[in-house]
């Protein structure tokens with residue numbers, strides 16, 4: 001396919017996402033199934049246009065004077081591929097599959113638009129109702145923080161130290177320009193894609209099949225490390241999902257002690273078995289949601305709550321979620337977070353720890369949940385640890401890189417694309433008196 005056909009396809013997918021308010025991954029998959037002639041390069045190029053358009057929907061809409069699918073598609077090509085208007089017009093000229101070029105006034109406006117005159121929520125590329133919450137959560141500089149959530153993300157990997165070391169994996173992935181991560185000691189990064197490029201499918205690599213590494217955002221790796229899981233401990237990963245954190249904890253614990261992996265949704269939990277086998281993780285026991293876990297109450301050194309959340313910290317990777325999120329959905333996540341924290345508390349032994357993680361930057365899901373938890377569980381011996389000090393001890397050269405907030409005598413931290421170059425994550429550690 002030529003650029004014109006790819007752009008027309010991207011506009012079709014964007015219209016579908018908008019009209020049916022459906023996940024972009026589903027819309028792209030359906031388009032691929034209905035157009036089998038399109039090769040993997042075409043699909044990647046179409047995906048880039050669609051994802052860029054959704055990441056920057058408001059600022060592109062402002063610059064084009066139109067938030068329609070065609071305007072966004074053209075804006076994404078001009079900006080994402082770094083093309084000049086005349087260059088794009090020449091590339092589409094004579095291509096019968098190409099959509100009609102927007103008028104000179106519109107593309108001219110795009111090139112000359114001054115975003116500094118746009119409202120904050122437009123510069124931040126977020127819906128209006130979320131703007132106030134992000135401002136309250138992130139304070140000064142929230143617009144730049146939110147705008148960083150609209151950039152293309154890198155591909156992060158975590159080396160599985162049960163089977164390999166970082167040098168070996170960096171070498172194996174040298175053809176993809178993989179480099180050691182900035183912050184996470186076992187992290188590897190493949191930079192964000194540029195122009196019409198695409199990330200390699202690392203899961204078909206021999207090293208992946210042998211369990212040398214997993215795909216995991218660097219922020220998620222750091223959250224696992226901050227929990228301080230140590231060899232020999234008894235750990236409950238209460239919201240294990242497909243096992244991303246359990247796998248990281250198993251490596252930190254050098255396959256000793258015991259990790260109990262649980263999740264309320266068996267479909268989400270299902271892939272964990274294959275991943276554990278590939279990684280050679282032998283200290284993880286997976287619990288079916290129907291299982292009675294009463295036997296674990298009061299006996300965990302560490303209970304990890306990787307909570308269900310709005311995922312606002314991952315909008316670089318799932319930009320469509322940003323436009324679908326509603327106040328009702330946020331309220332529902334908050335209810336779930338309180339419920340799962342209450343459940344988790346019962347498993348923590350006296351002297352044990354409760355780690356709370358979200359991939360959201362909205363304070364109502366983060367520090368506010370910890371503050372509410374402390375009120376509900378007053379008298380049970382839980383206190384907020386100095387998480388900022390844990391970060392500083394772990395990464396002394398990056399003390400300034402995360403956002404530390406004092407809370408109830410301790411501190412909690414937030415990672416963001418702008419500060420840490422990771423997805424957005426919140427991390428709090430509670431210690432229970434012995």
Ligand SMILES: C[S@@+](CC[C@H](N)C(=O)[O-])C[C@H]1O[C@@H](n2cnc3c(N)ncnc32)[C@H](O)[C@@H]1O
Pocket residue numbers: 220238239240241242243244245246262263264265268306307308309336339340
């Ligand atoms: C952020 S995801 C977990 C991601 C996973 N830990 C990882 O690192 O890949 C949150 C998970 O919490 C689960 N969940 C939601 N409510 C729950 C509850 N009350 N108890 C246990 N799990 C719950 C969801 O099914 C979902 O898989």
